[in-house]
Amino acid sequence: MAEQPDKTTSSPTKEPSKDLEKERRKIKSVAKMKEIMTTYYIDAKTARDNGKKVAWITSGGPVEFLIAMDVIPVYPENHGAMIGASKMGVDLCEKAEEMGYSRDLCSYARSDIACSVTNGGPIGGLPAPDFLVCCNNICGTVLKWYEVAARYYDVPLFILDTPFIHTSFSESAKKYVIAQTYEYIAFLEKQCGKKMDYDRMNDVARLAVEGLRLWQAVLDTAAHKPAPMTAFDAFFHLALIVTLRGTQITVDYYKQLLDEMNQRIKDGIAMVPNEKYRLLWDNLPVWYRTKWLSDKFASHNACLVGDTYTSAWSGVMDLIDEHNFIETGAVAYSSVYINVSLDMMMETLEKLIKKYDVDGLVMHSNRSCKPYSLGQYDLQKRVMKELNLPTLIIEADMVDERSFSESQIETRIDAFMETLKG
Amino acid sequence: MEILEKIKVISKNPYQYATDLKQAADKPVVGNFCSYTPEELIYAAGGVPFRLFGTQEDIVLADAHLQSYCCSLVRGGLEDALRGRLKFLAGAVFPHTCDSIQRLSDIWRLNAGLDFHLDVVLPVKLDTESARTYMIDVLRDFKTDLETVLGVFVSDDRLWQAIRFYNRLRRVLADIYDLRAKDPDVLSAQDLFHVVRASMIMDRDAFLPMAMELKDALAEKVKPVTENTGKRILLSGGICNHPDIYGILEASGGEVVWDDLCTGTRYFEGFIDENNENDETADPVAAIARRYMSRVVCPAKHLGTTARGENLLQLVKAHDVAGVVFLFLKFCDPHGFDYPYLKKYLDDAGVPSLLMEVEAQLPSEGQLKTRFETFMDMI
Numbered sequence: 001m002a003e004q005p006d007k008t009t010s011s012p013t014k015e016p017s018k019d020l021e022k023e024r025r026k027i028k029s030v031a032k033m034k035e036i037m038t039t040y041y042i043d044a045k046t047a048r049d050n051g052k053k054v055a056w057i058t059s060g061g062p063v064e065f066l067i068a069m070d071v072i073p074v075y076p077e078n079h080g081a082m083i084g085a086s087k088m089g090v091d092l093c094e095k096a097e098e099m100g101y102s103r104d105l106c107s108y109a110r111s112d113i114a115c116s117v118t119n120g121g122p123i124g125g126l127p128a129p130d131f132l133v134c135c136n137n138i139c140g141t142v143l144k145w146y147e148v149a150a151r152y153y154d155v156p157l158f159i160l161d162t163p164f165i166h167t168s169f170s171e172s173a174k175k176y177v178i179a180q181t182y183e184y185i186a187f188l189e190k191q192c193g194k195k196m197d198y199d200r201m202n203d204v205a206r207l208a209v210e211g212l213r214l215w216q217a218v219l220d221t222a223a224h225k226p227a228p229m230t231a232f233d234a235f236f237h238l239a240l241i242v243t244l245r246g247t248q249i250t251v252d253y254y255k256q257l258l259d260e261m262n263q264r265i266k267d268g269i270a271m272v273p274n275e276k277y278r279l280l281w282d283n284l285p286v287w288y289r290t291k292w293l294s295d296k297f298a299s300h301n302a303c304l305v306g307d308t309y310t311s312a313w314s315g316v317m318d319l320i321d322e323h324n325f326i327e328t329g330a331v332a333y334s335s336v337y338i339n340v341s342l343d344m345m346m347e348t349l350e351k352l353i354k355k356y357d358v359d360g361l362v363m364h365s366n367r368s369c370k371p372y373s374l375g376q377y378d379l380q381k382r383v384m385k386e387l388n389l390p391t392l393i394i395e396a397d398m399v400d401e402r403s404f405s406e407s408q409i410e411t412r413i414d415a416f417m418e419t420l421k422g
Numbered sequence: 423m424e425i426l427e428k429i430k431v432i433s434k435n436p437y438q439y440a441t442d443l444k445q446a447a448d449k450p451v452v453g454n455f456c457s458y459t460p461e462e463l464i465y466a467a468g469g470v471p472f473r474l475f476g477t478q479e480d481i482v483l484a485d486a487h488l489q490s491y492c493c494s495l496v497r498g499g500l501e502d503a504l505r506g507r508l509k510f511l512a513g514a515v516f517p518h519t520c521d522s523i524q525r526l527s528d529i530w531r532l533n534a535g536l537d538f539h540l541d542v543v544l545p546v547k548l549d550t551e552s553a554r555t556y557m558i559d560v561l562r563d564f565k566t567d568l569e570t571v572l573g574v575f576v577s578d579d580r581l582w583q584a585i586r587f588y589n590r591l592r593r594v595l596a597d598i599y600d601l602r603a604k605d606p607d608v609l610s611a612q613d614l615f616h617v618v619r620a621s622m623i624m625d626r627d628a629f630l631p632m633a634m635e636l637k638d639a640l641a642e643k644v645k646p647v648t649e650n651t652g653k654r655i656l657l658s659g660g661i662c663n664h665p666d667i668y669g670i671l672e673a674s675g676g677e678v679v680w681d682d683l684c685t686g687t688r689y690f691e692g693f694i695d696e697n698n699e700n701d702e703t704a705d706p707v708a709a710i711a712r713r714y715m716s717r718v719v720c721p722a723k724h725l726g727t728t729a730r731g732e733n734l735l736q737l738v739k740a741h742d743v744a745g746v747v748f749l750f751l752k753f754c755d756p757h758g759f760d761y762p763y764l765k766k767y768l769d770d771a772g773v774p775s776l777l778m779e780v781e782a783q784l785p786s787e788g789q790l791k792t793r794f795e796t797f798m799d800m801i
């Protein structure tokens with residue numbers, strides 16, 4: 001899972017007379033966000049010159065500890081999303097395939113692995129890691145991907161193993177993840193050659209929880225009718241809660257964004273003009289087609305008001321006690337949306353469907369992401385049967401455009417919207 | 423050999439065998455997809471661990487639950503369950519391995535309609551102290567769950583007995599492999615395939631004496647120097663559900679002398695320490711856990727970043743292998759990710775290799791033969 005620092009708006013209109021309207025609908029905070037992300041990537045790329053360490057970490061991993069240790073976290077998944085958004089995915093995926101990586105593997109992994117070797121991609125490759133932190137609460141793919149990176153860069157790899165939750169999170173599993181959190185701290189202390197400052201850690205934990213609350217509040221504004229933002233905007237603004245969670249910058253930014261959203265609600269600004277149909281999105285974005293998809297839905301007066309993906313980070317914040325972050329955080333990390341069974345995913349889906357009061361569910365069956373996509377058919381059936389909600393499945397891939405058939409998807413969306421309009 | 427024929431009949435008709443077994447013996451048959459299934463515990467609880475391979479027929483019912491970009495083992499396994507072909511199963515056990523199996527477990531639990539369903543969420547990494555503790559805890563939890571669903575009590579004595587039994591079972595399979603690696607003429611690779619397969623589905627109490635008998639018969643046939651002239655091949659990958667492949671390789675001039683398959687040596691490799699058996703304080707579950715932590719690792723588990731490459735090279739050397747054939751199921755992530763690095767290990771050691779990605783059905787025999795023959799020429 002990851003997010004992309006690139007802007008998509010949901011405005012479909014091009015007529016000059018509507019330019020003012022369009023301008024009014026633009027989210028103003030975007031500029032600030034771009035600035036923060038640019039600074040962040042410059043810092044990461046020049047870390048070595050400034051005597052700082054760089055760690056690669058998975059999107060679901062506990063970044064707070066890196067922040068507290070002054071390590072710069074870098075996200076290969078975020079990189080994969082950028083590659084997808086800049087439409088460089090096919091080329092890089094093909095390079096990985098030449099290296100022997102099967103086309104059926106996750107396209108984030110494929111494109112990122114190719115970048116390591118070629119220094120290609122939108123930012124000329126990621127800064128090389130001093131060490132790697134892999135938390136498998138999102139998938140088994142990251143384990144294999146980080147093993148590849150550990151061999152390639154010849155750096156230490158820390159694995160935070162979060163047992164999957166099929167029916168319940170056992171006491172044994174809880175003990176295990178807590179023990180590993182202490183091992184993680186010891187690992188960082190060794191890599192950084194200094195002790196963890198627990199006061200600092202507490203501050204970071206507090207900021208992380210505050211950031212999560214603000215992010216959730218931002219997402220919640222889309223429950224308003226009409227929605228001041230869409231899931232496509234959420235995909236963009238998500239970057240900070242993943243990347244710089246636990247910093248003041250993130251807290252300040254989401255405060256600003258939240259204010260802007262509330263102001264939009266007051267001013268009656270909707271992201272999709274004439275919002276009539278409200279939809280929920282499931283799975284990762286189709287990064288190279290966010291604009292196309294958002295225009296497509298908007299042309300039917302449909303707005304994707306929420307999604308299962310951007311709320312994955314804040315969905316478990318209630319499990320965190322910021323005064324005991326080390327132990328409660330470990331359990332929270334293990335409980336994220338994609339590390340739990342289909343029955344538990346169904347509960348979350350149901351909550352989101354009610355919260356955003358949607359008229360339909362759009363599921364992206366993502367070839368790249370098996371843990372997110374396998375089981376969608378079962379969820380779909382339950383949503384239709386138990387909640388009586390229309391659903392649509394789109395077959396695609398988040399980065400690899402070769403798996404995107406525009407005409408087919410267009411037809412399906414049009415047909416789906418017709419049934420909604422019924 | 424009469425005994426071999428008996429084994430082959432069972433291996434070729436596993437569902438028939440299990441159905442008969444269910445009627446004849448009062449033993450619950452417990453389905454599973456993985457060599458990390460803690461079989462010793464199931465055996466000790468009176469059950470018969472039964473390995474599932476998935477159907478090779480058309481997928482119809484499973485299509486409503488699983489996308490096409492999912493491996494044929496997962497799709498084929500579900501198909502069999504949904505078609506009611508697995509009615510002989512009392513329940514199923516799902517050790518945690520890859521993302522696809524993880525989701526199959528959910529779908530299975532919600533749709534297969536068996537009496538019980540147990541998840542064994544094993545650690546993914548196997549090289550730390552806390553993972554070792556967790557492994558023991560998980561196996562203990564599993565033992566309790568099994569006792570509940572099967573309504574039995576499993577004493578430590580019973581567990582030690584199961585440990586001794588499984589050591590013998592694994593020993594005899596290893597011996598048969600060794601005999602064959604020395605002189606491949608004693609048993610065809612395809613027949614060996616059937617022996618291992620039978621060992622994963624049969625009532626183990628019935629299988630062990632048969633395997634012993636087979637081993638003794640083979641030992642008598644082994645010549646000090648083999649006359650077999652096939653090029654010595656090692657098969658590496660996940661599951662092999664294609665007995666034909668051995669024959670085609672043979673016809674192309676190769677002889678599979680060893681494997682690194684999850685339905686091959688990885689199933690029986692590694693023994694459980696029985697030495698502490700008479701120590702009052704010794705814990706049999708911990709002894710079992712030790713084997714799962716140290717056995718040859720599957721790509722869905724982590725034991726350092728180079729363990730599989732080193733193991734492969736060591737196997738190549740130990741069995742005087744001339745070339746490696748990688749056999750993966752299409753859409754298999756763990757194997758797909760390891761392939762480039764394993765290949766590089768072999769390349770660097772000057773060992774030729776060939777990649778075969780297969781689905782439920784093998785490519786045509788002619789096509790396979792051409793590929794194999796080209797490969798044999800390279801060796």
Ligand code: SF4
Pocket residue numbers: 001002077106107108109138139140141142284368369370371372
């Ligand atoms: S498999 Fe899915 S969760 Fe894992 S890295 Fe790829 S997209 Fe992310």
Ligand code: SF4
Pocket residue numbers: 493494495496519520521522523660661722751753754755756757
């Ligand atoms: S073949 Fe690969 S993808 Fe399929 S179940 Fe086995 S490990 Fe998983």
